Amino acid sequence: MLSHPMLARLKARDPDGCIDVIAPPWALAVFHRMPEVAEARALPFGHGAIELGARRRYAKALPQYDRAIILPNSLKSALIPWHARIPVRTGYRGEMRYGLINDMRRLDPQGLPLMVETFAALAQPAGEPLARPVPEPRLMVDSAARAATVAKFGLATNTPIAAFAPGAEYGAAKRWPATHFATLSRELLGRGWQVWLFGSGKDAAITAAIQQEAGGACLDLAGKTSLAEAIDLLSLATHVVSNDSGLMHIAAALDRPMSALFGSSSPGFTPPLSANARVISLNLSCSPCFKRDCPLGHTNCLVQLEPARVLASLDLR
Template identity: 40%
Template sequence: MKILIISPSWVGDMVMTQSLYITLKEQYPECSIDALAPKWCLPILEKMPQINQAIEMPLGHGDLDFKVRYQLGKSLRNKSYDIAYILPNSAKSALIPFFAKIPKRIGWKGEMRYGLLNDLRNNKKSFQYMVERYVSLAFPKDKMTGSGCLGDIHSLPKPKLAINEQIRNSILGKFNLSLAPKIIGLCPGAEFGPAKRWPEEHYGTIAQELIKQGYQVWLFGSVKDRATTDKIAYLVNDADQHKVVNLAGNTTLNEAVDLLSCCHTVVSNDSGLMHVAAAVGCNIVGIYGSSSPQYTPPLSNHVEIVHTDIECRPCFKKECPYQHLKCLKDLKPNTVMDCIQNFIKTEEK
């Protein structure tokens, strides 16, 4: 059986899709799975053993370009795919497998996808977690009645990205990094918006405390996060600056994935890197502001979730509707430090 996946465009969502690929491989051990994804997500797919080929999507997020989609779909016809799983909800995401003439095209009901999909699922909201929505597509429609039919979320297959130790060592050498003392990673960015970002001052406080306790701190993020990580590093005492490594904007996504795997614990906003860190085996302290762990939790057995319980959260907004960001500002650094200490004490037992 040959399968084509039309992948989502967000890094965190991409990581969670691995649970679907693992499920498909369990059902059809001899199947071959290819995935079509934006260029920036390809490094994630390439670290998934279940994927035969990661195919670059030539269009950016939101671009329609009907002609390019037709040409790409037509070029895929000779691959003779049996099934396509269309994971985004847009109509345009369903065009390529339609043009590729893939016999069975499975996905959730979205914007004007009638005809483009011939196995259309219409009960997405019956599944609480995003990972359930992905995994359920691997099963017949009549059996997927809602959360619980797949078992407990903890029983679902968890993403596990493959790390090549030799490549990782070369990346450590490139950035002149050492694995001692123990590393705590901080991921203070969130592409979605400021309502997901814990204040830099709070990150700076825990960075200083961790260094005081004998750890080194690595800061992760994209070029867009560099101003944030610069501020966090600045908040650390001058005498301790050598214990802070500011990697934001300096690494490729591929390099960031490998370096995250070196961390004992990662403290992160609800972001793509949080899901990456979970998938490479780190302990996770997940900080939730406007979003909810009841929808997109990090998929790991080693997770501490922290959030405030003020009345207006979760609002799922990019920016605070009340302009106070209390859901994040009122979440104090000592709460996060307690979670980190819990992981350390557990390992020491």
């Protein structure tokens, strides 16, 4: 999601240009909803897999592009544009990429503190100051696909919908406790709201715990929707409550009212980019620590974030 302002900048500079994206298969649904992207191509290599020969063959089968912008800082991410003989290969200095990248940029973390800014700067000529403000990421909604998804799951949309995204793949130190989500869901259900739980199959244990504590009254969609379906359904939410996760950025790109919960991570680096998003953090002295699990063993940055505080941030109707 954080690459979208960069794509918007590229399209604005060259409206007739064609922009393709190569990304992991799971991310293609997001790029399909970006109007600047002509084609989203699946990168058929798992995380950490180098597979030099397969990458070379994949690169040779690509169309002849004029320029490549390489967002990851890894060596292997720069191999395909190099094998494809793309004339201009832009990226930041990373692990042993000299020669592979011929438009090498040096990252200024103080001048470009946000990840979205580091990406957007790559759409501009080297040395040019970043043009601010950077546009907020936005996704298109396919109304027909959304209606089909609503029908598929037999959903009602005539009452307020709270969408919860209780997962965070990075680790437990980014997850608000399931019991807090359950407390909040019971309060909203009692006020006549619906509560929809979102996540991948990896989040099913968390959503099941919330569902059990909520007396089975939530709609548990974790692992049951595709990412495209999740985008469609999140666009219907009256309010989203999310940990710092990919779904948080998707909800922000849909411009839904949102409470974004931060514990071990920092909104100063990857905040939800929407005027409708409210960041909620206790700002304890021990956070952000950027750890997967709390090094102090208590995760107070999220455990002490009471459901009542999150409830107060919602637009209750």
